[in-house]
Amino acid sequence: MEMKKDKVSPLRIPVVAEGGYAPSLSAENGRVSTAERWLAKKLLAALGHPSIAIVFWNGEEVYTATGKPIARTVLRDHAALYKLLTNPALHFGDLYSTGQIEVEGNLVEFLETAYCAYDNPERMKLLRKIQDNFLNRPRANTLDGARDNIHHHYDLGNDFYELWLDREAMQYTCAYFPEPTMTIEQAQRAKLDHVCKKLRLKPGDRVVEAGCGWGGLARHMAKYYGATVKAYNISRQQVLYAREKAKEQGLVDRVEYVEDDYRNIQGEYDVFVSVGMLEHVGPDNYPGLSNVIDRALTPNGRGLIHSIGRNRPARMNAWIEKRIFPGGYPPTLGEMMPIFETNNFSVLDVENLRLHYARTLEHWLARFDQNVEKIEQMYDGGFVRAWRLYLCGSIAAFTTGSLQLFQIAFARGTDNDLPWSREHLYK
Amino acid sequence: MEMKKDKVSPLRIPVVAEGGYAPSLSAENGRVSTAERWLAKKLLAALGHPSIAIVFWNGEEVYTATGKPIARTVLRDHAALYKLLTNPALHFGDLYSTGQIEVEGNLVEFLETAYCAYDNPERMKLLRKIQDNFLNRPRANTLDGARDNIHHHYDLGNDFYELWLDREAMQYTCAYFPEPTMTIEQAQRAKLDHVCKKLRLKPGDRVVEAGCGWGGLARHMAKYYGATVKAYNISRQQVLYAREKAKEQGLVDRVEYVEDDYRNIQGEYDVFVSVGMLEHVGPDNYPGLSNVIDRALTPNGRGLIHSIGRNRPARMNAWIEKRIFPGGYPPTLGEMMPIFETNNFSVLDVENLRLHYARTLEHWLARFDQNVEKIEQMYDGGFVRAWRLYLCGSIAAFTTGSLQLFQIAFARGTDNDLPWSREHLYK
Numbered sequence: 001m002e003m004k005k006d007k008v009s010p011l012r013i014p015v016v017a018e019g020g021y022a023p024s025l026s027a028e029n030g031r032v033s034t035a036e037r038w039l040a041k042k043l044l045a046a047l048g049h050p051s052i053a054i055v056f057w058n059g060e061e062v063y064t065a066t067g068k069p070i071a072r073t074v075l076r077d078h079a080a081l082y083k084l085l086t087n088p089a090l091h092f093g094d095l096y097s098t099g100q101i102e103v104e105g106n107l108v109e110f111l112e113t114a115y116c117a118y119d120n121p122e123r124m125k126l127l128r129k130i131q132d133n134f135l136n137r138p139r140a141n142t143l144d145g146a147r148d149n150i151h152h153h154y155d156l157g158n159d160f161y162e163l164w165l166d167r168e169a170m171q172y173t174c175a176y177f178p179e180p181t182m183t184i185e186q187a188q189r190a191k192l193d194h195v196c197k198k199l200r201l202k203p204g205d206r207v208v209e210a211g212c213g214w215g216g217l218a219r220h221m222a223k224y225y226g227a228t229v230k231a232y233n234i235s236r237q238q239v240l241y242a243r244e245k246a247k248e249q250g251l252v253d254r255v256e257y258v259e260d261d262y263r264n265i266q267g268e269y270d271v272f273v274s275v276g277m278l279e280h281v282g283p284d285n286y287p288g289l290s291n292v293i294d295r296a297l298t299p300n301g302r303g304l305i306h307s308i309g310r311n312r313p314a315r316m317n318a319w320i321e322k323r324i325f326p327g328g329y330p331p332t333l334g335e336m337m338p339i340f341e342t343n344n345f346s347v348l349d350v351e352n353l354r355l356h357y358a359r360t361l362e363h364w365l366a367r368f369d370q371n372v373e374k375i376e377q378m379y380d381g382g383f384v385r386a387w388r389l390y391l392c393g394s395i396a397a398f399t400t401g402s403l404q405l406f407q408i409a410f411a412r413g414t415d416n417d418l419p420w421s422r423e424h425l426y427k
Numbered sequence: 428m429e430m431k432k433d434k435v436s437p438l439r440i441p442v443v444a445e446g447g448y449a450p451s452l453s454a455e456n457g458r459v460s461t462a463e464r465w466l467a468k469k470l471l472a473a474l475g476h477p478s479i480a481i482v483f484w485n486g487e488e489v490y491t492a493t494g495k496p497i498a499r500t501v502l503r504d505h506a507a508l509y510k511l512l513t514n515p516a517l518h519f520g521d522l523y524s525t526g527q528i529e530v531e532g533n534l535v536e537f538l539e540t541a542y543c544a545y546d547n548p549e550r551m552k553l554l555r556k557i558q559d560n561f562l563n564r565p566r567a568n569t570l571d572g573a574r575d576n577i578h579h580h581y582d583l584g585n586d587f588y589e590l591w592l593d594r595e596a597m598q599y600t601c602a603y604f605p606e607p608t609m610t611i612e613q614a615q616r617a618k619l620d621h622v623c624k625k626l627r628l629k630p631g632d633r634v635v636e637a638g639c640g641w642g643g644l645a646r647h648m649a650k651y652y653g654a655t656v657k658a659y660n661i662s663r664q665q666v667l668y669a670r671e672k673a674k675e676q677g678l679v680d681r682v683e684y685v686e687d688d689y690r691n692i693q694g695e696y697d698v699f700v701s702v703g704m705l706e707h708v709g710p711d712n713y714p715g716l717s718n719v720i721d722r723a724l725t726p727n728g729r730g731l732i733h734s735i736g737r738n739r740p741a742r743m744n745a746w747i748e749k750r751i752f753p754g755g756y757p758p759t760l761g762e763m764m765p766i767f768e769t770n771n772f773s774v775l776d777v778e779n780l781r782l783h784y785a786r787t788l789e790h791w792l793a794r795f796d797q798n799v800e801k802i803e804q805m806y807d808g809g810f811v812r813a814w815r816l817y818l819c820g821s822i823a824a825f826t827t828g829s830l831q832l833f834q835i836a837f838a839r840g841t842d843n844d845l846p847w848s849r850e851h852l853y854k
Contacts, residue, residue, distance in 0.1 A: 116841070177847055178847055178848040178850065179847070180847050311767065311768060311771050311772065311773050311774075311840045312768045312771060313768075332764065332768065333760065333761075333764060333774055334760075334761045334764035334768065337759065337760060337761035340738065341738060341739045341740075341759065341761065344738050344739060344828070345738065346738050346779060346781070346828060346831060347738075347760055347777065347779060347831075347833075348778075348779045349777065349778060349779065350774065350776065350777035351775075351776060351849065352773060352774060352775045352776065354773070354845075355843060355845055355847070356847075399843060400841065401771070401773060401840035401841050401842075401843075404773060412828075413738045413828035414543070414827065414828050415828075416782060416826060416828075418781075418782055420604055420605055420606070420607050420782070420783070421605040421853070422778070422849070422852075422853070423605065423853040425849075426848070426849070426850040426853045
């Protein structure tokens with residue numbers, strides 16, 4: 001999940017309550033009208049009656065499922081209910097971040113339940129009907145001003161990421177857990193090796209990397225496989241960090257970090273690799289990316305793209321797109337195909353590592369939670385809530401199958417220098 | 428490469444020369460005009476000047492590449508040249524089968540060179556220009572009457588296939604050569620095991636197979652994995668053969684062969700598998716196939732589809748489609764995706780076994796050639812030539828990357844009961 005760096009800007013979450021992000025439950029917020037009670041029931045119905053209760057600002061509760069609720073969503077005021085009805089995908093995140101909505105119970109389980117309920121076209125039709133008939137307002141354009149709401153992913157500083165990413169390679173992408181009990185450091189190392197093996201990397205190979213994050217893969221390839229790597233990234237802060245690490249590890253003669261866009265890749269390479277960049281490229285640019293790869297790769301060149309994806313086409317979650325990753329889009333395998341078809345590349349191997357990303361995120365969340373006081377001091381409570389929601393929501397998206405993680409190995413369509421089996425990946 | 432069974436009908440190749448399929452080279456066929464010489468040169472230019480010489484009926488030769496030609500195409504008469512120019516993909520096969528065209532040199536190498544030359548959109552534009560400007564005729568509709576030209580793949584009788592397919596499982600689909608030196612019997616067994624492992628097949632599993640050929644996979648699953656298999660096939664001859672074999676091997680209580688279309692699959696299964704049927708389903712029917720799978724599969728069901736495919740969308744070779752596989756269409760991965768997206772199936776693993784199919788076909792061709800006299804007695808010389816061309820052309824298509832072979836493992840999008848690695852495939 002690398003992200004283009006933009007100007008420094010805060011999360012611009014509208015905070016309604018003065019002096020804090022968690023206004024307390026209070027009768028002052030007023031009584032619950034019959035219409036509001038009815039709308040809450042309809043919302044639960046539209047979500048397929050999940051095991052989630054809605055608790056109003058006065059303590060009154062609505063629950064339409066049988067059995068015990070796995071979580072309670074506490075709405076702090078009237079506005080929270082109406083915002084939630086208008087565009088749950090977008091507003092839930094903001095309302096949770098500011099504390100206008102509280103979740104009592106396990107946040108990941110709550111989100112898993114909500115994702116499963118939400119991921120159903122029929123139910124969404126019902127929700128739209130409620131919106132059209134009872135809220136009498138145009139559907140929200142969830143992308144309004146997304147460009148203005150630039151996240152500050154990479155403006156948060158390396159110190160922040162060092163608190164909760166793996167301590168060796170600073171990998172902000174899905175790890176690989178061939179043994180599910182691995183530590184995050186072991187699993188990120190296993191991921192880097194898995195990628196190198198899929199690329200059949202060997203000493204002397206010239207590699208180009210599109211979107212290199214803090215440069216961990218490039219250093220790994222140089223250090224353990226004897227490759228020469230040119231790694232592109234438009235985040236200056238990451239590039240500076242990456243160069244520093246390469247210097248410390250005596251790899252400057254074999255790893256070069258270039259602060260530039262992948263579209264400006266120059267030169268000829270035996271290997272093209274991109275881990276966690278495609279999510280931010282956008283489908284319109286896939287044929288262009290194909291041309292970049294075609295220009296860069298030798299006749300026997302090998303390629304690998306590692307990206308978050310989907311089973312069916314859908315936008316990124318509106319809140320994540322607005323607050324965390326503007327312009328982000330997780331493509332389906334089918335949507336990715338122009339990258340390969342445009343220049344007759346041959347897809348050799350696709351592996352779906354969906355549950356590995358859920359596991360990766362669980363490790364990140366655990367470390368984040370261990371450091372929550374430090375992070376609250378670095379930023380504020382609203383930031384902590386927003387970030388926790390993002391991590392929890394991502395876990396839920398991967399465990400419920402709303403998101404996938406695809407690793408795609410490819411070669412030119414005319415290249416016959418291919419291994420006869422994938423057994424070498426498991427030695 | 429299973430095929431729907433239709434009525435018994437011969438290959439309807441128009442034979443122009445009485446009394447044989449290889450008219451001898453003769454000056455009686457007339458002299459070569461300047462225009463014909465010029466057209467032959469243009470044809471070679473349109474093909475990118477391959478290392479192939481064109482030899483006219485009077486022995487005169489045209490060659491536009493440098494170096495030694497790897498093969499010579501001998502045209503027996505004027506008509507052969509004009510037909511070749513009008514629609515090389517369609518007419519070459521017929522002309523070769525009847526002997527109006529002869530290839531001197533290695534047929535596979537010749538076809539590989541021709542495929543590489545032909546697989547280029549720019550060159551094809553040039554060819555079309557020649558056709559439009561100099562032949563002054565509408566472009567041939569290669570599908571004219573394809574339904575009438577029904578091949579007799581499965582009407583040739585099991586005796587014919589037993590002459591050249593593997594002797595254990597009668598697999599008329601791509602084998603798997605983890606060791607390239609394997610015999611075809613070993614490699615077909617390895618393929619069956621590879622499929623079973625990808626499906627995590629275990630004792631007691633209920634399997635449904637769509638398009639089962641002579642039933643080898645179904646028997647393998649029952650015999651070595653303890654599964655119960657219901658296998659569908661519309662070819663009566665294959666079903667009768669399959670039942671006979673199941674009886675011989677004492678598997679009738681665990682394997683049922685159903686003479687019916689895959690669309691009529693009934694019941695609930697732990698596993699859906701289809702090896703070599705998709706090529707004949709047609710992209711319009713993929714959402715329907717998806718619904719069949721959705722109906723059949725349990726919540727934790729596993730699926731695998733094994734099919735010939737492409738890197739880029741293109742029709743089947745016109746001659747193969749007309750004479751061998753009417754209605755056949757090798758899809759790209761992107762074109763296959765409606766099978767999965769329609770019902771939120773999650774693609775877990777894609778493996779491209781392109782070169783394994785070339786190797787498989789080499790084994791088939793070698794056995795075919797060992798039995799060529801027997802086959803010529805069973806049918807005739809034209810049949811032998813057509814069949815050799817089909818086998819050689821298929822080898823060339825897989826070695827040049829014009830065709831791919833995809834194995835796609837999938838599960839429901841909501842299923843989290845997934846292995847953490849693919850290592851179990853290699854144990």
